[in-house]
Amino acid sequence: MAAMIIDGKAISAQINSETAEMTAKLKAQGVTPGLAVILVGNDPASQVYVRNKVRTCEELGFESRKITMSEDVTTADVIREIEKLNNDPAIHGILVQSPPPPQIDEAALIDAISPDKDADCFNERNVGRVLIGHRDGVKPCTPWGVMELLKRSGISLSGKHAVVIGRSNIVGKPLAAMLMQKSRDANATVTVVHSGTKNLAEIVRQADVVIAAIGKANFVTADMVKEGAVVIDVGINRVFNPETGKSKLTGDVDFESVKEVASAITPVPGGVGPMTIAMLMRNTVDAAARTLK
Ligand code: NAD
Numbered sequence: 601m602a603a604m605i606i607d608g609k610a611i612s613a614q615i616n617s618e619t620a621e622m623t624a625k626l627k628a629q630g631v632t633p634g635l636a637v638i639l640v641g642n643d644p645a646s647q648v649y650v651r652n653k654v655r656t657c658e659e660l661g662f663e664s665r666k667i668t669m670s671e672d673v674t675t676a677d678v679i680r681e682i683e684k685l686n687n688d689p690a691i692h693g694i695l696v697q698s699p700p701p702p703q704i705d706e707a708a709l710i711d712a713i714s715p716d717k718d719a720d721c722f723n724e725r726n727v728g729r730v731l732i733g734h735r736d737g738v739k740p741c742t743p744w745g746v747m748e749l750l751k752r753s754g755i756s757l758s759g760k761h762a763v764v765i766g767r768s769n770i771v772g773k774p775l776a777a778m779l780m781q782k783s784r785d786a787n788a789t790v791t792v793v794h795s796g797t798k799n800l801a802e803i804v805r806q807a808d809v810v811i812a813a814i815g816k817a818n819f820v821t822a823d824m825v826k827e828g829a830v831v832i833d834v835g836i837n838r839v840f841n842p843e844t845g846k847s848k849l850t851g852d853v854d855f856e857s858v859k860e861v862a863s864a865i866t867p868v869p870g871g872v873g874p875m876t877i878a879m880l881m882r883n884t885v886d887a888a889a890r891t892l893k
Contacts, residue, residue, distance in 0.1 A: 745875025
């Protein structure tokens with residue numbers, strides 16, 4: 601039986617409309633949520649991501665601030681901009697679009713952002729809070745987006761075996777922490793597999809929920825997925841099609857074959873991608889609301 605397609609566009613639209621309502625209420629109390637995005641250099645994909653973030657801010661009624669810096673700036677130059685934003689009461693969320701040019705120390709930038717304005721949830725304090733299951737505060741956008749997709753699709757995780765493929769600091773590790781929390785919407789048994797795992801396919805085949813975040817197009821094939829498993833595809837890979845001469849966005853999951861064995865699956869595009877921006881906006885509005893407490 602073909603899988604249910606989990607519609608990340610529709611679910612993110614629902615989250616954004618809740619965020620717009622929260623924004624209107626905050627504005628009535630004199631606080632306009634403000635998100636600042638720093639873009640260093642000319643990476644074309646980064647420019648698209650930043651444009652989408654600024655556009656979503658406008659749609660939701662936020663103040664958005666785009667700071668564009670040239671390709672040859674130093675880490676200290678970017679930190680100076682971050683410090684201005686840290687001290688600006690109109691700004692509640694700050695992020696530096698990744699990846700910055702190679703001379704920039706990205707970890708130093710993450711450290712420089714005030715933990716209270718860390719809209720991406722990359723800061724050590726905030727990552728630590730996610731690990732210990734802190735309920736309030738900022739959450740990592742992509743992992744949180746995955747959790748919301750599952751919850752709002754009525755898929756329970758409690759007692760299920762979730763296998764996360766990939767151990768990055770922005771997706772795999774924090775997602776594993778969120779999936780295993782002792783809470784109503786989590787409570788999964790979690791295995792993380794990665795480039796050092798020996799019998800990866802065998803472990804993935806045991807999963808009730810598979811989450812792929814590796815950055816390798818069509819890596820997860822139908823033979824690696826148990827009949828009836830839920831499959832969430834975080835991957836975004838640009839694959840060149842010589843027939844059309846264009847590149848196409850492709851996930852880490854071989855969607856066409858896996859949808860025949862899975863019970864539910866996210867598409868790429870239109871799955872996890874729009875959720876990441878929706879959760880970034882929610883982090884910002886939540887940070888703005890905390891300034892009233
Ligand atoms: P990353 O490159 O930082 O990490 C990739 C992880 O995959 C590593 O932990 C590595 O061990 C593992 N890996 C790589 N090759 C492997 C293999 N052959 N077998 C097993 N494990 C392997 O990547 P990331 O930042 O976590 O991103 C992963 C993917 O998700 C990318 O395609 C990225 O574009 C995408 N992404 C999407 C969103 C979104 O909003 N949808 C957000 C972040 C990342």
